[in-house]
Amino acid sequence: MTAISNIHRLNFSRKFTVNSLFFLIPLYFVKIGLSGVQIGTIVSLYGLAPLLFSFPMGWINDRLSIKAIIRIALIGLAVLFTGLALTQEFLILAAIFLLIGLANNALDVSVNSLYYKDETPGNNTMKYSRYVFWLSLGVATGTAGGGVLAHISRFQTVFFVYAAIMLLANLTLTGVGRGTFENISVKEYRFNLVNPKTLLFAVMIFVLSLHWGAEGTVYSPFLRERFGLNAFQLSLYISIPLFFLSLGALWSGRLKDRPETNRRTFLIALSLSGMGHILMVVPNVAISFFFRLVHEVGDGIMGALIVLFISRLFEKRSIGGSSGILLAVMTTGHMVGALVFSTIGYSIGLLYPFVLSGGLLLLNAVYGWFLFRRLQY
Numbered sequence: 447m448t449a450i451s452n453i454h455r456l457n458f459s460r461k462f463t464v465n466s467l468f469f470l471i472p473l474y475f476v477k478i479g480l481s482g483v484q485i486g487t488i489v490s491l492y493g494l495a496p497l498l499f500s501f502p503m504g505w506i507n508d509r510l511s512i513k514a515i516i517r518i519a520l521i522g523l524a525v526l527f528t529g530l531a532l533t534q535e536f537l538i539l540a541a542i543f544l545l546i547g548l549a550n551n552a553l554d555v556s557v558n559s560l561y562y563k564d565e566t567p568g569n570n571t572m573k574y575s576r577y578v579f580w581l582s583l584g585v586a587t588g589t590a591g592g593g594v595l596a597h598i599s600r601f602q603t604v605f606f607v608y609a610a611i612m613l614l615a616n617l618t619l620t621g622v623g624r625g626t627f628e629n630i631s632v633k634e635y636r637f638n639l640v641n642p643k644t645l646l647f648a649v650m651i652f653v654l655s656l657h658w659g660a661e662g663t664v665y666s667p668f669l670r671e672r673f674g675l676n677a678f679q680l681s682l683y684i685s686i687p688l689f690f691l692s693l694g695a696l697w698s699g700r701l702k703d704r705p706e707t708n709r710r711t712f713l714i715a716l717s718l719s720g721m722g723h724i725l726m727v728v729p730n731v732a733i734s735f736f737f738r739l740v741h742e743v744g745d746g747i748m749g750a751l752i753v754l755f756i757s758r759l760f761e762k763r764s765i766g767g768s769s770g771i772l773l774a775v776m777t778t779g780h781m782v783g784a785l786v787f788s789t790i791g792y793s794i795g796l797l798y799p800f801v802l803s804g805g806l807l808l809l810n811a812v813y814g815w816f817l818f819r820r821l822q823y
Contacts, residue, residue, distance in 0.1 A: 458584040459615040463608040464550045466588030468662040474601045478534045482792025486785045488543045493781030495548035519552040520616040527609035531602040559766035575699030578750040586688030593681015638768040648775045653810045655776040657803035659783020664791035673731045687742040694746025709818045712751045719744030720807030727797040755823045
């Protein structure tokens with residue numbers, strides 16, 4: 447099995463557990479009696495670690511070892527998932543999610559670095575679309591499996607199964623992490639990041655990532671309140687559109703590797719994402735589900751193209767640390783969105799976070815249109 451295939455398998459495994467957990471965990475938090483503010487705090491703490499450690503992790507990836515970080519992170523996640531199954535105390539849960547954020551960030555930055563640094567020739571649009579496809583497929587499959595397991599058993603069982611998957615991923619980790627490492631100066635990173643092209647792009651991905659905060663805090667409670675769905679029905683509503691997200695990412699690989707085509711498709715996808723997020727609040731479950739599909743297809747195409755844009759922004763020798771900082775920007779948006787939209791949702795109504803965040807996505811498409819007219823990505 448090639449190193450690239452192993453990266454895809456690792457991506458599927460880690461997204462099956464960590465990311466799918468965040469679509470389901472609000473139901474567990476509500477069940478054990480946590481408030482909206484507490485839920486938002488826990489989810490935002492998940493984003494604090496990446497904010498602090500994305501650049502150091504990327505710097506290590508550029509200069510030292512990638513595989514060692516991946517192994518430590520996988521073992522750490524197994525321990526932390528086990529901890530989730532053994533406690534319901536808010537402060538302990540908050541600490542666990544802070545550490546999950548750190549371990550997941552280590553995986554995100556390290557695996558991204560591996561893929562960015564890969565020199566395999568070929569169509570870059572297809573290369574990065576496949577990368578996002580396996581990430582998205584892991585989230586979709588994990589959400590469906592976790593929802594079914596939580597429905598027929600309990601959340602503690604889900605946590606233990608996720609811990610076992612992380613241990614298995616660590617045991618089968620082979621053929622990745624080999625590469626050439628260089629002595630990269632801080633000055634080079636500063637040049638990469640403190641320029642208009644990178645800064646304006648960072649604004650766009652920050653605004654885009656705000657809607658993830660709504661999905662991580664009020665999505666499943668909204669579906670339960672709005673449509674009366676049980677855990678199994680929730681898992682179907684959430685996971686089936688996520689399969690469309692992965693297919694959207696895979697479809698984007700059919701695009702020609704031309705910057706103009708990529709930029710135009712990205713803006714269309716961003717608009718679809720925003721429209722779908724707003725219209726999924728309609729009180730008919732079938733119509734709501736359709737527009738959720740629209741949203742996820744848009745997100746899938748966007749996700750693949752964002753990775754492609756980042757690969758063009760930086761040199762491979764320093765892309766670990768530089769892309770790590772952009773990952774921190776996206777995580778910050780996720781964290782801010784979690785705090786803001788959970789507070790709004792649990793205070794005045796669970797539908798409003800989707801309307802507001804969808805509106806921001808549409809405004810972001812307008813911003814992106816002006817940005818792409820000025821700069822080339």
